[in-house]
Amino acid sequence: MSSDPEARVPERYELREAAARHFTVNRREFLETVGAGLLIVVTAPSASGQGGAAGGTLEARLHIGEDGSIVLLTGKVEEGQGPRTELAMAAAEELRVPLDRVKVVMADTDLSPNDGITAGSRTTPGTVPVVRKAAAAARELLILVSSRQLNLARGPLEVRDGTVTAEGRRFSYADLAKSAELAAAYREALPPDTVLTPARNWQVLGTPHARLDGRSIVTGSHRYPSDIVRPGMLYGSVLRAPSYGAALMSVDLSWAQKMPGVRVVRDGDFVGFAAQTSFAARKAVEAASAAAIWKTVEQPSGDVLFEYLKEHAREDAQRPRGSARGSVEGGLKQAARRLKATYKVAYVQHAPMEPRAAVAEWKDGLLTVWTGTSNPFGVREQLAQAFSLGQDRVHVIVPDMGGGFGGKHTGEVAIEAARLAKEPGRPVSLRWTRAEEFMWAYFRPAALIEVEAGLDAGNSIVAWDFANYNSGAAALDTPYRISNTRVRFLESESPLRQGSYRCLAATANNFAREAFTDELAEAAGRDPLEFRLAHLDNERIKNVLTAAAERFRWSERRKKRRPGIGVGLACGTEKNSVVAACVEIEIDPADETPRLVEIVEAFECGAILNPSNLKSQVEGCIMMGLGPVLREEIRFRDGRLTNGTFAEYRVPRFCDVPKMEVLLLDRKDLEPVGAGETPIIVVAPAVANAVFDATGQRVRSMPLRAARG
Amino acid sequence: MATIRFTVNGKTRSVETEPERPLLDVLREDLGLTGTKYGCGEGQCRACTVLMDGKAIVSCVTPAHMAQGRRIVTIEGLADGGRLHPVQQAFLDEDAMQCGYCTPGMIMRTVALLDSYPRPADAQIIEGLNGSLCRCCGYPRVLAAVKRAAGAAQQEAKEAGHVK
Numbered sequence: 001m002s003s004d005p006e007a008r009v010p011e012r013y014e015l016r017e018a019a020a021r022h023f024t025v026n027r028r029e030f031l032e033t034v035g036a037g038l039l040i041v042v043t044a045p046s047a048s049g050q051g052g053a054a055g056g057t058l059e060a061r062l063h064i065g066e067d068g069s070i071v072l073l074t075g076k077v078e079e080g081q082g083p084r085t086e087l088a089m090a091a092a093e094e095l096r097v098p099l100d101r102v103k104v105v106m107a108d109t110d111l112s113p114n115d116g117i118t119a120g121s122r123t124t125p126g127t128v129p130v131v132r133k134a135a136a137a138a139r140e141l142l143i144l145v146s147s148r149q150l151n152l153a154r155g156p157l158e159v160r161d162g163t164v165t166a167e168g169r170r171f172s173y174a175d176l177a178k179s180a181e182l183a184a185a186y187r188e189a190l191p192p193d194t195v196l197t198p199a200r201n202w203q204v205l206g207t208p209h210a211r212l213d214g215r216s217i218v219t220g221s222h223r224y225p226s227d228i229v230r231p232g233m234l235y236g237s238v239l240r241a242p243s244y245g246a247a248l249m250s251v252d253l254s255w256a257q258k259m260p261g262v263r264v265v266r267d268g269d270f271v272g273f274a275a276q277t278s279f280a281a282r283k284a285v286e287a288a289s290a291a292a293i294w295k296t297v298e299q300p301s302g303d304v305l306f307e308y309l310k311e312h313a314r315e316d317a318q319r320p321r322g323s324a325r326g327s328v329e330g331g332l333k334q335a336a337r338r339l340k341a342t343y344k345v346a347y348v349q350h351a352p353m354e355p356r357a358a359v360a361e362w363k364d365g366l367l368t369v370w371t372g373t374s375n376p377f378g379v380r381e382q383l384a385q386a387f388s389l390g391q392d393r394v395h396v397i398v399p400d401m402g403g404g405f406g407g408k409h410t411g412e413v414a415i416e417a418a419r420l421a422k423e424p425g426r427p428v429s430l431r432w433t434r435a436e437e438f439m440w441a442y443f444r445p446a447a448l449i450e451v452e453a454g455l456d457a458g459n460s461i462v463a464w465d466f467a468n469y470n471s472g473a474a475a476l477d478t479p480y481r482i483s484n485t486r487v488r489f490l491e492s493e494s495p496l497r498q499g500s501y502r503c504l505a506a507t508a509n510n511f512a513r514e515a516f517t518d519e520l521a522e523a524a525g526r527d528p529l530e531f532r533l534a535h536l537d538n539e540r541i542k543n544v545l546t547a548a549a550e551r552f553r554w555s556e557r558r559k560k561r562r563p564g565i566g567v568g569l570a571c572g573t574e575k576n577s578v579v580a581a582c583v584e585i586e587i588d589p590a591d592e593t594p595r596l597v598e599i600v601e602a603f604e605c606g607a608i609l610n611p612s613n614l615k616s617q618v619e620g621c622i623m624m625g626l627g628p629v630l631r632e633e634i635r636f637r638d639g640r641l642t643n644g645t646f647a648e649y650r651v652p653r654f655c656d657v658p659k660m661e662v663l664l665l666d667r668k669d670l671e672p673v674g675a676g677e678t679p680i681i682v683v684a685p686a687v688a689n690a691v692f693d694a695t696g697q698r699v700r701s702m703p704l705r706a707a708r709g
Numbered sequence: 710m711a712t713i714r715f716t717v718n719g720k721t722r723s724v725e726t727e728p729e730r731p732l733l734d735v736l737r738e739d740l741g742l743t744g745t746k747y748g749c750g751e752g753q754c755r756a757c758t759v760l761m762d763g764k765a766i767v768s769c770v771t772p773a774h775m776a777q778g779r780r781i782v783t784i785e786g787l788a789d790g791g792r793l794h795p796v797q798q799a800f801l802d803e804d805a806m807q808c809g810y811c812t813p814g815m816i817m818r819t820v821a822l823l824d825s826y827p828r829p830a831d832a833q834i835i836e837g838l839n840g841s842l843c844r845c846c847g848y849p850r851v852l853a854a855v856k857r858a859a860g861a862a863q864q865e866a867k868e869a870g871h872v873k
Contacts, residue, residue, distance in 0.1 A: 080808030080845045210804035217809035218797040220744015220784030224810060227743035235738065277738055279730040353748050353756055353810040353844045402746070402810030403844050434749040612804050616847055620807060623846030646753035646842065654839045657848045 037065040037177040038141075040134045061113060061134035062091065068162070068174030070095065070102050072131060075115035076123050077107045077374050078400040079352075079408070081676035082613035083123045085212045089610060090128045093197055093204040094135035095173070097162040104212070107376045107398035117375040119406060119500060121575040121674020124609065128672065129196075136194045138173070145181045146171035199607040199668040206666075208612035213400070224402050225372035226357035226431045233359065234263065236420040236430035237281035239271035239288045240440065243296050243639030244496075251292040256284055265420055274420045274428045282433075299639035300495040306344050306448045309470045312493040321473045322488035331463025331484025335454020339519055343512035344701040345447035345471065346633035347496055351651060354402020355437035358417035361427035367394045371414040372401035379411035386415045387422075405624070406500035407441055438644030443634055444501035445494060447471030447508035451516050459524035461535060466513065470494060472505025475574040475681065478513055480535035496636065502624065503677035506574040507684060511702060514570035514685030519698065528569060528689065529554055538573065540604055540667075545571045545580040547663050548602040552582035558693075564589065565597075566694025570685035576673040577605035581622075581682040583658075585690040594691050594704060596626060596656070602663040603679050606670035618662045618679040625683035627652045633703050715776045717742070718786025728774035733757045735773045736783060744784035744813050754842040758814040758821075759783050765821035784813035787820065795865060796820050799858035800851075807845035815841050819855050823862055829855070 040062035063071040072091045078084040088102040095102070105111055107118075115127050139159050146164040147154040149171055157164050163172040176182065199206065216222035223229075241248070248269050256264045256273065262284050263274040271292075273284035300308045332338060358371035367389065373379045373396075380396040383389070396414070417430035432440070448469040456462040464478055464485040473489040489505075501507075521531035529549050536542050549555070549569065557567050564587045571580035581601040585594040603618050631650040635642045643649045684702055691699050699705060711728040714721065717740060724739050731750075736742045736759070745768060748756030752770040759768045760782040761775075787794035793801065796819045806812045815838070822829060822837035829837065834855050843851065 082807070208804075210801065211806060211809070214801045214804065214806060214809075215793075217806050217812050218784075218793065218800050218816060219788055220742075220813045222809065223743065224746075226747065227737075229741065229743070277726075277730065277734060279727060279734050351844055353754065353808065353842065354746070401808065403808040405844070431747065434751065434754075616804065616807055616845075616850060619849045620846045623848055624844070627846075645751055646749045647751060651842060651844065652846055652848070653842065654835045654848050654852070657835075657852065660849055 037063055038138070038182060039063050040138050061131065062138055064138060064173050064177045066174060066177045068172055068177070070097065070173065072102055072104045073112050074104065074106050074127060074131070075109075075112040075376060076127055077118040077376060077398045077404075079118065079372075079374060079402075079404040081123075081617060082211065082610060083118065083127070084400065085209055085613060086124070086610050087127065087131050088212060089204050089209060090131045091135040093202055094132045095139055095162065096159040097173070099204055099209060099212075101162060106400070109376055109380045109394070109396045112376075114377045117378060117409060119374055119409065121577075121677050124605075124672050124674040125576070128609065132196050133194060136196055140194055141185060142171070142173060142176050145176055145179050145185045148181055148185070149175075149179065205609050206607065206611070206668075209610055210612060223399055224354055224357070225359070225370055225399050226354055226402070226429075228359040228370045228399065228429065230359060230361055230427035233427040233429055234274040234276065234420075235278035235281050236272055236274045236417060236428045237278065237285040238416050238420075238430070239285050239292065240436060242294055244299055245297040245639060246294040249293045249295050251288055253288065253291075255287065255291075259284060263420070263423060265423060267419060270416075270419060272416065272420050274426075278431070296639065301637040302635050303637075305446055305495065308495060309446065309448045309492045313469045313490040314492070315488070315490050320488070321476075321490075322486070323477055324486045325482070326484035328463050328465045328484045328486040332452065332454045332465065334456070335462050336457045337455045337523060338452065339455075339516075339523055340450075340452040341516055341519060341698070341700055343447070343449040343451070343508075343515065345449075345508040345511065346628070346702060347443040347446045347498070348501070348628045348632045349438060349441065349443050349634055349649070350403070350405040350407030350501060351437065351646075351649070352403030352405060352407055355432040355434055356408065356413035356441065357429070357431040358414040359427055359429045360414065360417035360421040362418075362421055362425060365393060367418055368397070369395070369414045369418060370397045370399060371411070371417070372404070373398055373408050373411055373414065374404050374406070375409050375411070378409070379414050382411040383414055383418060387418065405502045406504065409500055410442070412440070434646065435644060438649070439641055442497040442499035445471040445498040445505065446496075447505065449508060449512040451512055453516065453520055455520060455524055459526060461520060468505060468509055471508045474504045475506035475509045475572060479538050479541055479573055480517070480532070481537050482535070496634070502621070503574060503680050506572070506678070506681045507625065507628075508702075510570070510572040510574075510681040511684040511688065514572065514682070515688045515698070515700065518568070518685070518689045518692065522692075527555070527558065532571060538578070540578040541571050541573055541580070543665060544578050544602040544604050544663075545569070547665060548580040548582050548600050551602070551661060551663060552600040554582050557584070564694060566690040566692065568686045568689030568691070568693055570682040570689060572678075572681050574678045574681055577603065577675060577678045579603045579679050579682050581686045583686040583690050585687055585694060587691070587694050593630065594687060594694070596658040596687060598659040599683075599686070600661045600663065601679060601682065602665060603675070604665035604667055605675040605678070606672040607668045608664060608666045609672050611664060614664055614675050615662055617676045618664070619660060621677070621679035622660065622683055623652050623657065625680040626656060626687075628702050629684045629687050629704055630656070631703055711774060713773050713777050715778060716780045718782055724773070726773050728772060730773045731769050732759070732771040732773050732776050732781075733768035735776075736768060736781070742783050742785050746810055746813060748811070748814070748842065753840070754811070754814075755818060755840050756811050756814040756842070758817040758841070760817060760821060763821070763824065765818050782817075784816060787816070794820065795861040796823065796854075796858040799854045799861060803850050803854040803857055805847060805850040805854035807847045811841065811843045815843070815851055819858060822855070823859055827859065827862060827866070829859055
C-alpha cells in the first residue's frame with residue numbers, strides 16, 4: 001500500500017469514481033492484435049492511481065514480439081503531461097534498449113491494464129514503478145534463458161542494447177520471444193527481488209527526451225479524439241438547456257423530419273441530431289432551440305456566491321475533514337497578538353484547447369467509443385450503465401488528447417455520441433463547441449477561506465485556525481511548526497457543477513496560507529523569507545525556498561523601494577513534491593492591476609525522470625496558475641454564464657509571459673513523484689504578496705483586484 | 710449549395726457546400742485535413758489558423774465562399790515530402806508542445822510571422838502570436854521555437870545566397 005493517503009482516498013471532487021472492478025486483458029485477443037511472443041504479466045496493486053485495479057490482479061504490462069518489437073501497455077492517458085514518453089523511458093531503462101524500441105499502447109480498455117484515472121500526479125509514483133518492475137522482469141528473463149541457451153553462468157551476463165553478448169554469441173529479446181525455453185523459464189517464475197536500476201546508474205531516465213510522437217503533432221497527422229473518422233460517420237449536435245436546471249417542456253421536431261439527411265433523436269430530455277456535416281447538425285439544433293419551451297428554475301448568482309457558500313456549509317460529523325494539534329483556542333488565548341482574514345477564490349475553468357469529443361460506433365451489440373477523457377475505465381462503466389450493457393460489450397479508446405487539467409474526468413460526451421449513434425447503425429462524431437464546454441463541463445470549486453492566527457511575545461506563530469469552505473482539503477494543513485492548529489474543510493452546496501482541476505484545492509489553500517503567513521511576518525516585523533524559514537522543519541521546502549531566494553537575490557531586492565514595483569515569495573508542498581517562488585510585479589498605473597515581471601521558481605520532486613518534460617510542466621503550471629491570479633473568473637447569473645467565451649474569459653497569453661527561471665532540484669536519493677500539478681500552487685500567493693509590497697494593501701481574493709482591495 | 714474551387718496544399722479542389730459553412734469544417738470534414746483544429750469557433754484562439762494566399766486567417770469564422778479561387782495551405786501542406794518545414798523542425802527540436810493541440814495553429818502563425826518579419830524582434834513575435842492560445846501554457850518553449858525557426862530561416866536563406 002502506498003504511504004500517500006491520496007492514493008487511497010479519492011479526491012473529494014471526483015465527479016465519478018474510477019471503475020471499481022477490474023478485468024484482465026483477454027490474452028487471446030491481445031495476441032491476435034499484436035502477434036505472438038512474450039507477454040509479461042505482473043501483479044500490480046500500486047499501478048493504479050485513484051481507485052483502479054484491486055490488489056493481486058494480474059496485468060499484462062509488456063509484450064515482446066518474435067521480431068523483437070516491444071509494446072508497453074498502460075491504462076494511463078496522454079493529455080500533455082508527458083506520461084507516454086516517461087513510461088517508455090522507464091521501460092527502455094530497465095530493458096536496456098534504446099528509447100525508440102518501445103511502443104506504448106495507452107488507454108484502450110480492451111488492451112491496457114486498468115491503471116485507474118490519470119489524475120492526482122499518480123502516474124509517476126504509481127505506474128512508473130510497475131512498468132519498471134515488468135521491464136526489469138523481462139530483462140532478468142532474458143538473462144536467465146540466454147544463460148541456459150548459451151550454457152553460461154547467469155551471474156556475469158548483462159543486457160546491452162537489448163542483447164546479451166557472451167563469447168561471441170548473441171541472444172536478444174527476439175530470440176527470447178521465440179525460445180523453446182521460454183515457457184519453462186517463465187513458469188519457473190521471475191526472481192521475486194528483481195532489482196530496479198538505481199537512479200545514479202540511469203542511462204535513459206534522468207536525461208531529457210522530447211515528446212515521442214512530436215513529429216505527428218507538428219505535421220498535423222496525429223488524430224486527437226475530435227479528429228477520428230470512421231466509415232459512414234455522421235456529425236452530431238445536441239440541444240442544450242438555456243440555463244442550469246431548466247427542464248424541456250415541449251419541442252416541435254416535425255420540421256426536422258423533413259430535413260434531408262438529418263437524423264433526429266429524442267429520448268426523454270435528450271434531443272440531438274446527426275447529419276452529413278456538423279454545420280447541418282448545428283443548424284438543426286438552432287432550429288430546435290427556437291421551437292423549444294423550457295421551464296427554468298431559480299439559481300444562485302455570482303454576486304452572492306461567497307455568502308451562499310458560507311450559509312450552506314456543513315461539517316460532516318461522520319467524516320470530518322481536517323486535523324488538529326494542541327488546542328487552537330488555548331493557543332489563541334495565550335497569543336500576544338491575533339490576526340484574522342478571509343480569502344476568496346473564484347470559480348475557474350480548465351478550458352482545454354480541445355473541447356470534449358467522442359466518436360461512437362455500434363456493431364453487433366458492441367459499442368466502441370473514441371473519446372477524450374482522463375478516465376477510460378470509468379467512462380466504460382458509465383457507458384455500460386447508460387445503455388444497460390455488460391462492460392465486456394463496451395470498448396473505450398482514448399487517443400492522446402488536447403488537454404484536460406482535471407477537467408475531463410467524466411463521460412458525458414461519450415454517452416451522448418453513443419446515443420446519437422445507436423439509431424440506424426452509423427458512427428457519430430460529437431464534438432462539443434467552446435460554448436458548450438464552458439457551460440456544460442465543470443469548474444474548479446470556488447473557495448471561501450477563513451483564517452485566524454496568533455503570534456506569541458517572541459513573534460512566533462502560536463495558533464493557527466484555518467477553514468476552507470467548499471473548495472477541498474488538498475494541502476489543507478500548514479507545513480509550519482505551530483503548536484496549536486485546527487484546519488478544516490467544510491463542504492457546501494456549489495451553485496455550479498464543480499470537479500477536479502490541476503492540484504485542486506491546494507492552490508486556494510496555499511494562496512490563503514501563504515498570503516496570511518506574509519501578513520503575520522509583517523505583523524511580526526520580520527522578513528517574509530526569514531519568518532518562513534524560522535517556522536519550517538521540512539528540509540525539502542527549506543531547500544527550494546532558499547534556492548529560489550538566492551537565485552532571485554531576495555534579500556537585496558526586497559530592500560529596494562521602487563514606486564509601483566513589488567517583490568513577493570511563497571512556498572508549499574503537495575503530492576509529496578515541494579515548491580517555492582520569488583516574483584517581481586509591477587502595478588499598471590492605468591487600471592491598477594498587477595503584471596508579473598519576473599519569476600524564479602524552484603521545484604523538487606525526487607529523482608527527475610525527464611528533465612525536458614519537467615521543465616515544460618513547471619513553466620506550464622506557472623503560466624496556467626497566473627490566469628486565475630490576474631483575470632480568470634467564471635461569472636454567472638440566473639443559471640447562465642455571462643462570460644463563457646474566450647473573448648470574455650481571458651486566459652494567459654504570450655504577452656503575459658514574464659522573465660522566467662525554473663530551478664529543478666534533482667534528488668537522486670528520493671523516489672520520483674509527480675510534477676504536473678504542484679508547481680502551480682505558489683504563483684498566486686507570491687504575486688499577492690508582491691502586490692502588498694508594491695501598494696501596502698492586502699488583496700485577499702483571486703483574481704487579484706489590486707490596490708482597490 | 711455552391712461549388713467552391715480553390716487550391717489546397719498545391720492541389721486544385723472542388724467542393725459542393727453551403728457557402729456560409731466555415732472553411733474549417735470544409736477542410737476537416739470534406740477534405741479530411743484534420744490537422745487544422747477547432748478551438749473556439751469565435752476566432753479567439755487561432756487553433757484553426759491556415760494560410761490563405763499566404764496570410765494567416767482563422768478558418769473557423771471564415772465562410773467557405775471566401776476561399777473561392779484562393780490558395781489555402783494547412784499544416785499538412787508545410788512539409789516537403791519527408792522534409793519538415795523549418796518551423797515544424799524548430800517546434801520539434803525545442804520540444805515546444807505539451808498536448809500539442811494548438812501546435813498546428815501556432816506553426817501556421819509562425820510561418821506567416823516569419824514571412825512578414827524574417828528577423829522578428831521579441832515584441833514582434835509576441836504581437837504576432839498573442840492571439841494564439843495554449844492552455845498547457847507552453848508559451849516559453851513556443852517562443853524559443855519561433856526564435857530558433859527565425860535563425861534557421863536566416864541560415865537557409867544565407868546558404869541559398871538570398872541574404873548578405
